Each structure stands twice: as structure tokens, then as C-alpha cells.
Amino acid sequence: MDWLGLHFITELPDSGQLVVHYTHNPVLVLLAYLVACAASFATLDMAERVSHVEQPASQRLWRWVGACCLAGGIWSMHFIAMLAFEAPLAIHHQLPLTLLSLLIALIAAWLAMNTLSHARLPLWRYGVASVWIGLGISCMHYVGMAAMHSHAEVYYQPLLMGLSLLVAIACSLAALLLSRHFRDGSGMFHQLLKYASSLVLGAAIVLMHFTGIWAMTLVLPAGTLPVPTAQSDHLQLGLTLSVIALLIIGSGISAALADKKLQHKERDLRRVNALLSQLDQARVSLQQVAHYDALTNLINRRGFNQLFAEKLLEKTTFGGSLAVMFLDIDHFKRINDSLGHDAGDELLKVIAGHIKNSTRSHEDVVARLGGDEFCILINLHDRDEARHLAERIMQKMKEPIELGGRRMVMTTSIGISVFPDDGKTCEELLKNADLALYQSKDAGRNNLHFFSSSLKTRATLELQLEEELRNALRDDQGLLLHYQPIYDLKRARVTKLEALVRWQHPQHGLLTPDRFISIAEANGLIAELDNWVLRKACADLAYLSRNGNGELKIAVNCSALNLTREALAEEIESALTTAKVAPQQLELEVTENALMGNIASTLALLKQIRGLGVSLSIDDFGTGYSSLAYLKRLPLNTLKIDRSFIQDIPKSTQDMEIVQAIIVMAHTLHLQVVTEGVETLEQQQFLEHYGCDYLQGYLLSRPVPLQEVCGVLDELDRRHTSAALNPRTPAPDRGEPGSLDLAPDSLAHHADASTVQLTR
Template sequence: MNPNQPDRVARICGTLKDIHQRKHAELEYRENEQRFRKLIEALPTVAVQGYNKEREVIYWNDASRRVYGYSKQEALGSKLEQLIIPEPMREAVKAAHQAWVNEGQEIPAAELQLLHKDGHLVPVFSSHVMLQQDSDSPEMFCVDVDLTEQHETAAELKRLATRDLLTNLPNRRFLEDELNRRLAEAERFGQQLAVLFVDLDLFKEVNDSMGHNAGDHLLQQVADRLKDLLRHYDTLSRFGGDEFIIILPNVTGRHEVQAVADKVMAEFEQTFRLQEQDIYVTASIGMSMYPEDGDSTVELLKYADAAMYQAKDSGRNRYRFFATSMNEQLNRQRAIAGALRQSLEGDDFHLVFQPQIDFNDYHIQACEALLRWQPNDTSLQAMPSEFIPIAERSDLMIRLGQWVIRSACRQLSKWRAQGLPHIRIDLNISGKQLHQSSFFNFLNEVLDEYGLQASDFGIELTEDVLTGADSNLLAQLTHMRDAGMKIAVDDFGSGYSSLNFLKHFSVDTLKIDRALIAKAPESAKEQAILEAIVQLGHKLNLQIVAEGIETELQAVFCKQLGCDQAQGFLYHKPMPAPQLAQLLTS
């Protein structure tokens, strides 16, 4: 300004600053921001929200609408804690936001359960970023990834892992975890607990006669009926196969458990509908109690299982509580199993032979090889009826069966070398052994090793083994029969039998069960059954062997009925090989 002329401007001074780069950067920022907004708007499961200093919504993308149910118009201006934060979390969220704004303490990323508009919780993984933190208008943006699908998938996988797909009951894995939890609860509150082991009787026969679809339908019906009997806090599980486990927590004593068992047994007095037929199926139940019988999952399940087998051995269709004597029996069975394994490495087994005679001339036609065991520990001595079932539960039966085959071949080869009259040896083959893929290869290899033929031996199979055989196994049996090996159905007439199945299998002989032979002379019904078996067998060109003949009355009756051969104490008891050799020569 001119000091002499205050109202006049002498000159104007100014500066120019090039802001081209800043304007370019601002333009680029706005373009990037627009691209970023378009990107986050397009993310279908990534919900992004912006909040101002007062936690009011200033940004709400479309994914936030899908995840939380609020439209952008509903959300803008609303408070964070009143919108999607569950009530128990609200004060903590407000405090965390203030700590970030005022003190710079960032909110860590975490998996949260946030609130949907309709009130249900939404699982999300939530992370946060603060913009303009050092200004008067900080903005917090939340990036929430919707985890609903992942949680549903995980829940379904967990359900599949802990549920039986056929019955939709808890499976064995869930059952064991649940029983552990219930036992801890019972110990803490001083309660009693019961485990019921339910096993269907003759379930295999349903599968064999009506097919596996019918068996599956039966299991589903059983599951539905048992569920309806229980309290809401009891547990019903399908343990495997046709086995079900019931956990009864907080019971007052055996009388209460027995009442449940009675209800279960009553359900099996009603028919089940299968393939438009009404059929009866029974069950056997074993029961164990905490703390009386044991205090662990393993013990209670084991003891309930033992009691169930005791119920089956007592005639099926009944229940039994576990008793100390059963534990002693279990210990003996374990000791016998261990001793059997040791004996296979030693020389504690031997064979005895029981002759079969022809009813026409009473000459010896064949002999049955029977296994005997004499362990070093005499306290473990057991009859085959005891140690064979124990061996059947493990691979011991396979090894014992191989020992019997090899020993019988060795003995027959020795008799041939001594010039004894030719005699066939019949071998009892277990289902576990027969279903081994290598069985027939092993049998043929041993026959070749001792220079013997298939016609030198017969094999005896129970009916359930034959009915459970697949087409490949039946073809191999037919091949052995065509090679001259005799195939017999052992213990025919014991329990569940189907005469119809005989026409489908390549068998030569029916060995009638000793129990039927014993009753027939005095029982008209047993006589009728036995007569039908003999007549049908002959019409099918089968030889009939009467087993277990012990009296002259039984012998006369069976001979008059038309049985072809006989085996029993009346004629010959099982004997060592030298004694049979002497009998053959005389």
C-alpha cells in the first residue's frame, strides 16, 4: 500500500504453487475409492459396515443386508450396539470402540456370533480397520465374513460322525463319550447309573431268509420303539449290527432298571411288519450298574455284554443283571484265550477220531476228527464246547483250523503207509475259517504235501455257514465236491432250519442233531420232524447220519426210519489214532 495515498494500492504481490500432483492424487484416490466400494459391494458373503465416532452406521454394503437382514435405509444412522450386537456383548463392544478411538487399542479380529434382524445369531469372522484415526472424525470399518455355511457343514460332519445313518440314533463313538460324561456326573452327585445291552435274537436268520433290506427295516422299527420307552435324558444308541445300548442315568436301584427292561421285553412281544408280513423277533438284554459293577465306560459295557451273553445262553428272550460269577467267567475266558495262543506254539493239542458206521453192515465208513486240548496249566483244561467258542472270537480259530487240517492229513498219510483199510476223515470247518480267502488254497496245498486226494476227506459245515455263503464260496465248495470231497450239513435240525435251502447247495450228507435223536423215540412231534427230514433228504439223494446215538432204542428207531449211518457212544467213543488203527485192522 502507498503510505502517501492510503486509499490506493501501489502493487500486488503473490505466489503461485503447482498443485497438479495433489489434484492428480486426489482424483486417483477418489477413483480407487469408487473401485473399492464397487468391490466390497459385489462381495456376496463379506459384510462391510462403516461407523463414525458415535458408532452410527455411515456405510452398509449389500452383503450386510444379506447377512444381517437390515436394508441400507434401515441401517444408516443406527447405532452399532443396537443393530447387530447381542445384548450381553454391548457394553464390551462400546468400551472396545472407545479404547481404539481414544487410546489407539485396536480391536483384534475374532470369530463372533452377531445378531440378525429376526433375532437369530449369525457366525462371522470379524476384522476391523480405523480410518482418519488422528482426526476429529475417525471412521471404523468392520469386515465380517459369513461363516454360516461352514458352521452348517461342520455340524453335519459332526452329526455324521456321531450318528448311525440307518436309525439316526447316536452311534458307538457318541455313546462312549456320553457314558463318560454321565459317569462323571453320577460320581459328582452320588447317583446310580445303569447300562442295558440289547441284542436281537436270530437277527441273522431274518437277513438270510428275508434279505438285508428287511433286516435294515427291522432295526429302524426297533430303534423307533425303544426311543418311545425312554425318558428325555436317557440315551439310546445303536452300538453296531443288531446291538443297542441304553444308558439310564440317575436311577434309584435295580427295581427301576428292571422295570425298563420289562418294558423293552414287552415291545418284542408285539409283531414287526416286514415285507407285508407280521413276524416275531425276540431280544436278550444284559445289564450292569454304576457303582456296583464298575466305575468306567469300558467295565460297564463289558459287563453288560457278558450279562447279555448269559441271557442268550439261558435260552434267549430274557434279561440278566451282571454278577460277579460272570466276571470270573470273563477272566477264565481271557486266560484260556492266552493259553490257547501259547499252546499253538507247543504240543498241547491232539486229535481223537469217532467212527461213523453203516446201518446195513455196521462197518466203519468214516471217522470225524475232533480236537482236544491238554494245557500245561491243568486249571485251564476245558472241553471243546468251552474253548472253541473262545477261539471263534479271534484269529485263533483260523490257526486252530489249520492245525487240525495239517494234523489230520499227517495222520491219514501215516495210516496209508501202514497199509490200513482206506477210511475218510471228516473235518469240522468253522465259518470264520471257511470265509478266509486263502482257505481252499491252503487245503489243497496240504493235500498235495501229503499225497492225498479230495476224496480222502469230508468237511462238515453248519447250516448258518452255508446260508451266509456268497456265490464265490459256493462255487469253490461245488468244485471240491466235484473233486470227490464229501460235504455235510452238521447239527441239522438244531434250532432254526430251512429244508428249502438244501436244493441250492452242493451237499452230500445231513448229520441230524443229537438233541433231535434223543427226543424222537418218546416224542411224536420229534418223530414227525425226523421222519420228514429223512424222507426229504433221500429224495434229494442225500445220505442221512444220525448223531449222538447212545441207546439201543435210539438206534432201532433211526434204522427203522431209514437213516443210512450212525455215530455215537453206543458204537464207538472218540478215540486216539492208535486205537482206531487197531479197530480198523480187527
């Protein structure tokens, strides 16, 4: 079989022919191996580059660069190896066939790079591709051999030709698999492994070439003698071609390396940009969290303070007015206690929407400061704008809200301060709006108030009183007890005293409880004050017992806040033990509303106190919201009718009927009845007629210090059968001499009237 003047399967002639012996230049062989190794490394590197490039245009570019490097390297290796061929013949190369071999090498290299451009292929696809690539390389080799022209005829041994083809296919498959393995690696070991693989692949390519050379036999025609020729120009040409090939391959590898670094920088830049974007998003999220309330999506306290400072600076610089509006939801705690905090959160969302919808969205700032407290900043032209906005909010709040299967209407208390009239700083304006809010609450809630200077004076005074009350409790100076007799109608004598606390203030004189009890309750002093009253009353009772009044009992008022403290029973027991007073001589008075505030815990505590032997009395009965179902369960001894039902007797028929009903009900529940606020004989006669057990009021005596108690008791005992307590004797005029000075003055009367609901 002849192709391009080559004999592939034709047998050698038997005679008349001369077989030419040939050798190879070792320097050029080594250069061919280096070029093959460089081409192998370029192939592996370009395959890795193609797999890491994202844009399709860049992938096509690097496929062609890799194909050119691979084709140029293999073809250069082949041509340099042919230059290394030394035979006693005049040999030259035909340019068309040489270029054709280069084209074939380029096609095979492109097929190899196109196969490697796919991320993952089945192994059989790599096998098929390696067959075609191996055939292309073998074709390139034998076309290049055909380009070598001399007087000798070229014969090939079929077995060695087949072996060269298998070597080419195996080399192609190894290159494909290695490129697949190296495309995702990194690091020094990965690079060293790539170098080692390049050396092995280069050796395989050279082996394929020389296997084809070994399959070749040169035969001179009969009568032709070998002609020695100088081969020195082959070395120079081989060196030149090696340098050119290595420069081209090296340029491709350098370009790939530079592009790789550039891509890494671009990737790093994208990563940095992504991180910056994430940081911006995180900053926005943090700002949202830091400046906005997560529940209502309104501005929170921090964001409000920042906006407030900015608006205040603007108004200070350019002029104008600004209103600060504090809102507090009335009785919001009841929602949390009865329906739970989840329902309370849902209610806050609805209320926040009502407030937001009532404001001017482009001008007003609405914030939730915490809990059920909201605050609004308003740009003002006149004060009426703030009033109108507050009224709109209060009207909006009257809309029924569906919550937990219930329809409810919430109300709000509002306090307003105005810049610059009520303050020049954020702190001052907020504090003054808060003071106005408390005035709205004190006025019965569901109300609005503007700040006034009198509120600040009152707040300053309360702060001063708080500090001085704390010092009075700590130093046990200034506080004292007054006692008011409680008259037993059946025994016709005084059997009880009610202890009423007073404060002898160094500047303000004698203060009644309405001036300082609320301060003690608001500032955590009420437990200490109650304990002081309890211990002082027990000590005074012991003193009275030692002075001939051993049958007396003392009634001590207990604050509603104290009924939530489990330590109250222990404090009562300790006070009784310290004063050596029998528990039966002490009566604890609690208001009706205090008892019903938390009936479960209150009932347990009252039973514990009752177990000590201490009597229990319900004070101010008729002013609260107690249920008879609960009332009969409480371990009570006494019921005190509030003075508001007595003061219009006998003029008010309705009050008389109410008092009769209360007395009958109390006796049905086996409770003794005390009526306070008794000031006239008509009232005393009415109560005695309808079975009231005890009287208390200015008809007997106003509250007096301990030193005067014995004198008052003696006087009442001497006169209990006299005209002062005789229903047939006209009542003495108030202030009349000889009437025990029972006439009340208006201020003291109203002061003590307010103490019934508080700790004395």
C-alpha cells in the same frame, strides 16, 4: 445488455473513452490454482466417501461437507484470482454481491455432490448435471465480477464469455465422470491418479476463471485518468484467504480420511464379529458332529463318554446310583443283507425313536455307540427302575415296523451294570454291561440281564483260554484228535472214523470242543484250528493205512465260518498232498445251517471241494432250516441225522416217523444216511430195519485216541457177528465187562453232542 452494471453484449464506445490495461500478480494466481486443485481433490475424495458410507444420515453429512469444500474452494479461488487482478484503478468489492456469489457457488457444489451420491447414473444425466453446475459456476464468477466496484465500466466479449461457460461445463462433466471412476478404486496407483486428476481439474477451473477475465474490458469515462494505487494489501489478503480455504478444505479431507479409517475399522470389526459368529456356528456344528450321531441325532460314543464321566463324577461326589444299559438289536445284520443298508439306516432311525420315547427325557441319556449298539445312562433310586425301563423298551420294540413294504418286529438284547456295585469307572461299568449283554444273547436273545461277578470270572477265563489256545496252535502242543467209529450196516464193519478235536489243558485237563470252539470262532482262530485238524486227521489216516486199515475214511468237521473262505479248497488239497492220502478217503462234514447261510457262495465252494474227489456230508440234519429245493442242488454224498431224533427211540413214535421220513428222503436224493447218537440195540435194530446205511454212537465206542483206534477196530470186527450186534441177542448192560466198555459217561456224551455243529 446490462446486468449488475456490466455490459455483456454492448459494444465499446467509439471515442472519448480510455481502455484500462491490467495485469495479474503471479503469486496470487499460483495460490488460486493451489486452492482450485485442493477443491478438486476434496470433491473427488468426498464423492468417494459418500459412495462408501452406508447410513443415509452419514451420506447427507458428507454431501454437505463436500459441497462446502467445493464451493469454498471455487469461491476462494475466484476471490484470490480477483485479488491478483492489478489495474490503475481504485477497486473495492461489494459485500452483498460477494456473499451472493458464495451462495451461488454453494448451490452449484451441492448439485454436484447430490449427483455424485447416486451409485450409477446414465451418462446423459451426468451431462445435464454438468450443464447446471457449469452455469452455476459461471454465474458465481460473473456475480463476483459484478461485486468488483471501480470508476471504470466493464464490457465483455460474447465469444470469450461463451468459451468460459463451455470451459465451466466441461470442467463440471470431467469432475463428475472422474468422481464416478474413482469411487470404487483403491491402492497407491489409484491415489496418484486422483492427485493427477485434481491438478487437471484445478487447471480447468482456473482456466475458466481467467477466460472470463480475458473476456472483460475496463473502460474509463472521458476525462478520467488512471490513478495508480498500491496493491500490497491484496497479496496479504490473498495469502490469508488461501490459508483459510486450504485449512477448511484440508480439514474436510482429514475428516474424510479419519472417517474412512474409522469405517474400515468398523468394517473390520464387523468382519471379525462375523468371523467370530461363523466360528461359533462352526464350533457348534463341529460339536454337533463330534458329539452327535448324524443318522439318529442321538449322542455318539464321544459325547456319551464325556457325559458319562461328568455323571460319574457327580455320583461319586454327592452319592447316588447310576445304571449303564447296553442294547443290541437282534439279527440286525439280516436286514442289511436282505433289504440293503439304506433300509437298515431307516430301521435304526425308527428304533432310536422307540428307545428315546421309552426313556425319561429329562433324566436319561440315550446314545448310539455305532452300528446297532445303543447305550443308556439312568439315574437310579433302586435297581428295579433299570429293569422296568428295559422292559418298556423291549415292549416298545414289539410294535410292528413298516419297512420296504414289509411289516417286521425287531427284538433287542439288553445288558445292565450298576454304579457303584458293578464298578467305579466308566471303562469298568461299560465292560460289565457288555458282559451282561452277551449273557442275554447266549440266553436266546430278546432278554435282559444284570451283571454278576460270575460273568467277569467267565470272561477272564475265556480271555485266558484264548491266549493259551493261540499259543497251543502256534507251538502245536496240547491239541489232539480222538476218533469215533462209524459202522457200515450193509458191510457189517467200521468203514469211517469221525475226527473230534480235544485240548489237553495243563490246568483244566482234557477240554472238549464246547469249551474252546466258540472262543476260536470269536477271535479269528477257527481257520487256523480247522486247518490243524484237517492236516492232523490226514496224517493220522496215512498212519492207519500203513497199519492195515487202508479202506478207512475219515470225516472232518468244518466250521460255518470257514465256508466263507475261498482258500478252504486249496488247504484241503494241500493237506491231502502232504499226507499222501487219496481224496476219496476224506469226508468233509458241514452243518445244515452253515450250508444255508449263503447258498450261492457255499454252492460254488462245495463244488470246488467235490471236484477234488472229497466226499461231502451234511451234519445235524433236521435241526436247521434247509430247503429241499436247495438240498438237491448241493453236491452231497451223505446225510447225518441229528442225535436228538434218536435218543427217544423206540419210546417216541413221532421221532420214529421223522427218522423213517428222513431216510426215505435221503435215499430219494441218492444220499447215504448216517445216524449218530446210537446207544441201544433197539435203536440199532430200528435203523437197520428201515434201511439206514451207517451207525455212530456209544453202542460202538466212545471217541478214543489214535493209539487205541486199531484195538477198537479189531474188537468190533471180531464181534460184528456176536451178540453185541445180533438183533436176537439182548443188549449188554452199559459198563458190563466184555462189552468193549461202550457205556458212555454223561459228561463226555454231552460234550461230544455239542461238537457236531462245531469244528472238531
